[in-house]
Amino acid sequence: MKKDFIILDHVSYSYGGQDVLKDIHLTLEKGGSYALIGRSGSGKTTLLNLIAGFRKPERGSITIEGLILNKPRKETSFLFQELGLFPWQTVSEAVSMPLKLRGSRQEKDPKIHELLRQMGLISHMDKYPQELSGGERQRVALARTLIGEPDLLLMDEPTSALDAMTKEELQTLILEERCSGNATLLFVTHDIEEAMILGQKLLILTEEGTVTTRDNPYYGLEHAKEQLGFYEECIKLRRLLKLDV
């Protein structure tokens, strides 16, 4: 049996007196991959921010590896929807920043080179974000979150701003990186197909502000989209979330 990694113990959060998250009790296992889905405004990003330690629950508590979370952890990495790449940092500077922040003085860490190679960014090492395409920027941001070898990887709509082909490329990259590391992945998406490809378990945030968990039988399957029943499952989920089918 896998060890419980994150425990949300009756967590509630509200905006302006209106409950967004209501009495959520949830357990995430170490090394798992979780897709957080729900309608717009259902509180997906809020829940992610709570687990990142950016906000504190109004009621209840969040425990990660037995420690109550009250501020961001060094071992957690966050991939922001808007990426947040600094215009003054080149690709290699951006990717090496997390290591430098931890005190690494190695100018040319072989780990950075290796990760940039895996991400197909070697030829862009000295470029600034303004010189890159949307997909390349997304890969830089992903590399920046992975370089510190986090035990928890949080992603907020990681592929939302990308075209279909670049989106697929990035999804493959995320799967590959996940297989090579053992970080727990929790990501928010409004794209049901993406949730089915990347999420081992689907966390469905209901309109009432509660979470229901569902296993994803298509996770890890090669060419998941081509498997029988994949799209039927997607439609079921869309109906469940009351999204347009």
Add this chain to the structure above:
Amino acid sequence: MKRLKNVTQGLLTGFISFVVLWELLYLLLHTHTVPSPIETVLYMLQNPGKLLLHCIASFLRVITAISISLVIGVVTGVLLGVNQTCKRLFSPLLYFIYPIPKVAFLPVFMLLFGLGNTSKIILVIWIIVFQIMLSVRDGVEQIAPLYFKVMDSFCVTRMQRYQYLILPAILPQIFSGLRISIGISLASLFFAENYATVYGIGYYILSAWTKMNYVEMFGGILALGFLGIVMFWAIDRLEMICAPWMKLTKNRNK
């Protein structure tokens, strides 16, 4: 490199246009109070040592004043940008002082700090420091909240936040503040150098004027212009070294 070439080309075009206009004015007015550009340049070349000495005196005063203003302006500007209490306490005072014509303080500074260089440098600092301070404060306030969140996600220390986020983010404002400061500081120094000194380009111009040596006077004006151009060019060069990414942002905004 291309940008540097463009800047140099721009400066050269500007200089040629200025000389052409000056020559036209000389030909139209035909008075001894406006000498020809050729005559002026020849005069400058005949007496380079004296002119250079005055230029160096002014340059040293300006560079000292700008350096001190930069340190005070950046530190206080950042403080005003990040600390809401400081902002609430000092912003009204800043807004009150900012529009006051600060050259009027020269007699006060001369009384307090003597007739030498100190009072002149302090006057220039007094004039430009608020410009830098406000530019930097605005720069800090314009940093996207997302960038702070990114730094929070890496659990950075306060010093790391300054090193990796705040200081690089305010570089554009520092450089624009510096550009404005050069023009203002040269103008205010010209005024300050008319009192209690025998060195400086301001003194040189006014002294030539009182001697009715108009060729020398125009030579001084031209030298003052060159000093400004050289300093602008140096700032451009420094910007390209310290913040090479800024040219990309500027190009994207065009």
